[in-house]
Amino acid sequence: MAHDIAHHESNTAKIWKVFILLSVVTIVEVILGIIKPAFLIDTTIISMKLLNWIFIILTIYKAYYITWSFMHMEGETKGLRRSVVWTAVFLICYLIFILLTEGDYVFEVFKGGYKSWDF
Amino acid sequence: METAVTKTGTEDKIWGGGNKPLKVSYGKMMMWFFILSDALTFSGFLAAYGFSRFKFIDSWPIADEVFNHFPFLHGVDAPMYYVALMTFILIFSSVTMVLAVDAGHQMKQKKVIFYMFLTIIGGAIFVGSQAWEWKNFIKGEYGAVETKGGQILQFVDAEGHRVGLKDVAIVDIHKDREQHQRKNGLWYSEEGTRPTFTVSEIANGFTKNTDLLIRTQELVPDLEKLKASEKARDVAYATKLEKELVNPEAKGQKAIYKREYSLKRMGSVIGTVEGANLTHNEYGTPLFANFFFFITxxxxxxxxxxxxxxxIIFINVILGTYERRKNYEMVEKVGLYWHFVDLVWVFVFTFFYLV
Known part of the structure; x- marks a missing residue:
């Protein structure tokens, strides 16, 4: 999208479309969170409930639309886009991987160790 | 300015330094990098939350039971409705912000003023809602007791409904103990807020009311799976739970102990907890309240x-600063920050209330 400040097209229709999309996704999340379908809770993928995976994927989907459409990331140059998005995605994935692995390990130690934690 | 810059002969090339390789103004670029660093701060918080939650994966509080208030609906169990509403308000204020930015591109001052006004109102409502959430969280609803090992025990009746401390306790009307204050004791010492009920009042009430049971923080595991496990420890644990629990089949729910085992648990109680602060909370592990307070x-x-x-920018728009400047990029920059706040909330909402 060209960044010409003087004569800019109005994006109002697109903005409302994104708003409706974000609202629908949020409503779906809330409905799933309230009814909690049994089969989504019983199915586990990579040691997490399928329902939680759905929540996380929907959240990232929302985040994508907020960044690309509202924050106008799609209109920025490749250089800016990558220096912001790739840095964040890489570091966040790394951090989450380490901390969750460690958390799970500590859980196992608490549970399986020979010390009592509830006395 | 131009004359002070040393010419390098690379001015016309991208990355030569003479033009803008990222094609944005300094302010907007720096806003993006600020947002990046702030996003990493929030990720640090949320990842730490994930760490603690994985550490206590079998005893973390259930969000639906904690955040179930809605204004003017007292005693109605309304899980998540209010946060969902807050999320809508914030997303909507994001929309009005982007509409303001859009109007700014077309140099329509009146429209920018209108949309920015809506954005500010939305933000104020959101902050107010959050304060209300905090109030409910801090005040608590039923109250609980804490054991020597730091475990939180809650009370339920025979049907599994929560029972508040005030309905458990048999208050000793003869008790007459004054709060120790600076004025009536040593001037350098005073005691904190005294609990509404003493441990002995609660214990007394619990022993007399034979309907009451104790609900612990443990989430009931999948017993079939545990019994099929090869580890002797898992099988022993499953057998123990099956013997002691009222609800061994309620997978993923909080464990409720049979009366005799409940009485046994009552023996190790050392204090009562009402509401939440940074060291104790009636919902479960102290970390839960800590992360709630810190992240939200x-x-x-x-x-x-x-x-x-x-x-501030709204006032500038009204004063016509950006009309004179002939561009509304400042609105765009604060817009970026505002959208970022919305972006973070989307994640906080997921990890605190949904997952």
Whole structure:
């Protein structure tokens, strides 16, 4: 999208479309969170409930639309886009991987160790 | 300015330094990098939350039971409705912000003023809602007792409904103990807020009312799976739970102990907990309240500062600063910050209330 400040097209229709999309996704999340379908809770993928995976994927989907459409990331140059998005995605994935692995390990130690934690 | 810059002969090339390789103004680029660093701060918080939650994966509080208030609906179990509403308000204020930016591109001052006004109102409502959430969280609803090992025990009746401390306790009317204050004791010492009920009042009430049972923080595991496990420890644990629990089949729910085992647990109680602070909370592990206060507080602070920055820019728009400057990029920059606040909330909402 060209960044010409003087004569800019109005994006109002697109903005409302994104708003409706974000609202629908949020409503779906809330409905799933309230009814909690049994089969989504019983199915586990990579040691997490399928329902939680759905929540996380929907959240990232929302985040994508907020960044690309509202924050106008799609209109920025490749250089800016990558220096912001790739840095964040890489570091966040790394951090989450380490901390969750460690958390799970500590859980196992608490549970399986020979010390009592509830006395 | 131009004359002071040393010519390098690479001015016309990208990355030569003479033009803008990222094609944005300095301010906007720096806003993006600030947002990046702030996003990493929030990720640090949320990842730490994930760490603690994985550490206590079998005893973490269930969000639906904690956040189930809705204004003017007292005693109605309304899980998540209010946060869902808050999320809508914030997303909507994001929309009005982007509409303001859009109007700014077309140099329509009146429209920018209108949309920025809506954005500020939305932000203020959100901060207010968060304060209300905090109030409910801090005040608590039923109360609980804490054991020597730091475990939180809650009370339920025979049907599994929660029972508040005030309905458990048999208050000793003869008891007459004054609060120790500076004025009536040593001047350098005073005691904190005294609990509404003493441990002995609760214990007394619990022993007399034979309907009451104790609900612990443990989430009931999948017993079939545990019994099929090869580890002797898992099988022993499953057998123990099956013997002691009222609800061994309620997978993923909080464990409720049979009366005799409940009485046994009551023996190790050392204190009562009402509501939440940074060291104790009636919902479960102290970490739960700590992360709630830190993450929603840090986010709420962002919203508050966002509202203040928006107000400053709003005044500038009214004064016509950007009309004279002939561009509304400043609105775009605060817009970026405002959208970022919304972006963070989307994640906080998921990890605190949904997952």
């Amino acid at each position: 507080g840090f986010h709420g602070f962002h919203v508050l500062s966002g509202v203040i920055i928006n107000i």
